[in-house]
Amino acid sequence: MSLLTVGSVAFDKLETPFGKTDKIIGGAATFITLTASYFVKENNLVAVVGEDFPQEMIDTLVSHGVNVDGLEIRKGEKSFFWHGRYHNDMNSRDTVEVQLNVMENFDPKIPASYQDCDFLMLGNTAPAIQHLVLKRLNKRPKFVLLDTMNLWIDIALDDLKALLKDVDCVTINDEEARMLSGDYSLRRAAKTIMAMGPKTLIIKKGEHGALLFQNDDIFFCPALPLEEVFDPTGAGDTFAGGFISHLAKTDDLSFDNMKRAIVYGSAMASFCVERFGSERIQNLSQEEIAARVEEFRKLATFEL
């Protein structure tokens, strides 16, 4: 099945307890489409970058089979830039600097060849822009996954609530789920958020795993306990990308298959954090992915 992803393609500058980077390539849609490249053939990107974005990175996306017909390159403008600093526990971070640049007035364009997409991944960006992409498709995709964050709950709650009515599934972290629902209990928070629209909800808990909710069903997938978490940047995008692209690959929206999809998402995220930026996600083999998923099976399953 075909996948369409919208989101940022951008520069990141990172500081972690393990080191610093200069400007490297980041952005939600970068992590998502690179991840999806291991699962689907029709891997379509909608994003905007400035003239400063390196052709080499666009070539990397293309070499991974990403369709960049929907990647707008704005002359005379600069790409989105985020500078983040992680705390020692790697679970919290500060934004040192943000430059919106081309994202300030991003007007997503959908190439005609993308119009019949089956799966839509609304990577983290302003809810109004995510909604525009959905509205600009002639036919509603069979599955729409929304990723969002605390910033949009803070500054664009009405847009987010309008969008929530139109999506099938949301990924959000535990703190954001509490913020959006006003409830500390994640089980009750999940019910409140699903009542806002999405039939399925994923609450990400970082190193503590992820919860999948649908009706009264709950599934929990742990994170793999790693010796080192080198850089958590992009882990949430990679997780969402692995989840939706496993669904797109298998074209099966049953709860049992969503469980498998969460495991694939978690496996891909566990690779992501092993290196700075998207380095690890650019260099994976199907054998490595299969072996990692098997590690999750050993870690989480038991027989009574």
Place this chain on the structure above:
Amino acid sequence: MSLLTVGSVAFDKLETPFGKTDKIIGGAATFITLTASYFVKENNLVAVVGEDFPQEMIDTLVSHGVNVDGLEIRKGEKSFFWHGRYHNDMNSRDTVEVQLNVMENFDPKIPASYQDCDFLMLGNTAPAIQHLVLKRLNKRPKFVLLDTMNLWIDIALDDLKALLKDVDCVTINDEEARMLSGDYSLRRAAKTIMAMGPKTLIIKKGEHGALLFQNDDIFFCPALPLEEVFDPTGAGDTFAGGFISHLAKTDDLSFDNMKRAIVYGSAMASFCVERFGSERIQNLSQEEIAARVEEFRKLATFEL
């Protein structure tokens, strides 16, 4: 198989966001032996209380099949007392007051009828006392589980390290594992702690589940996402009690059976937190336990 438990039998006074209690019955060995009563018949207790301890509660233990021959009642003295206050997130707590009373010079006595015990549960108390119990057994039990806490790492580290050499398995929470090992990564912390003696290690993460380590094997069991956590007091003791008493019931120390034991421990702990103190653990049926374990199976297992 027979189980011997040593630990506190005591009074607790609790404050949670949901309410307060007067003095109620608490103590590690209370939670452990009540939990074990659903699994094993030979359920032997070694503990000390003061003259103020209500006969009614001793009768409750006896009615659950707990052998109280090793429960010393000290005339003219008072029972151990702990007053705790939980924060709003229920994951952290302050000690408002502690009165050691009879625990100050606890000299554990092992009745002759306990001497051939197969499984030994060293419930949370001073490591020197836990070690005494082990040394006072004529025959080493086939499995010794140690539960400990940050207090003993702080004030009795040498005693704890000596004891670690003589036990098979330890349960400890994530913060304490980091404290004891000096390593933030739980995977590396586990290796460090196992090198101190125990072949098997359980790291408890409260609402985030528990990790079981043995050699290079890792198993993760989630906590059940509950709508309400009413009172976490005793959850760790109940967890340890469920773990060891499933092992004692089945007399199977394979890693696969330890996985099941962790699930039983987690299931019992999920009941514990539903009411104040040991109320819920006093009133369970085998049907409720089986149904709860089945909830864990649905929550955690998947097929690839």
